[in-house]
Amino acid sequence: MPPVDLLAIAAHRDDVELTCGGTLAKAAQAGHRVGIIDMTQGEMGTRGDAQTRAAEAERAAQTLGVTVRLNAGLRDAHIENTEASRKRIVELIRQTRPRVVILPFAVGRHPDHRIASELGRDACYLAGLAKYEPGAGGDAHRPFKLLYALAYREDPIKPTFVVDISDVFETKMQAIRCYGSQFDGAKAAGEIHPTGQDLYELIRVQSAHYGSLIRKRYGEPFYTPETQEVTDVMQLGVQSI
């Protein structure tokens, strides 16, 4: 399998479309190889079954321009950060060999989201240890950069940066609409709380809010614990006053 540049890891099929689909589509359009690892098959979802969601996930990946979509086969609603689950995710990271990884934020409404964040982070580290499960998934590989997708979270954390997804917003929505079994007629999803509005409208409103933080139409927010470097202050965007 040829390596990917950017890899998004999340608990459930449809999680990455909701939180970072625009960023994935934008990277793919820029010529980067983009991959997704879904940790579970979504068998616990109230709507749709695992087969339906597999077909939907495949269509959504094609819509975003994602070249590799793998499934770790962990138990939906039962994700644990254990020896076995770490090894499984390490294998998939070594197979895909990303430079940048997008993970769920470490706080979440669904326990799977919270644990997927920690499990993904731990696996990214362990994948780089040559003596950790040698040969599992391929040679040791540690991603250079981890980004936490902050969309829809209400925690008092400012995004480290927001990606301008204005030009790919319709592509993101098209990918989300692939999950008709989950979302048609829905009022909430994942970390998105219901307000009575249609789910698709809620996603648009939230994306517009994040876009406004960088004075753009639509955006997706990310957090990194480490400080970001600026090489030329004259190139800084986002007007202050």
Ligand SMILES: [Zn+2]
């Ligand atoms: Zn989810």
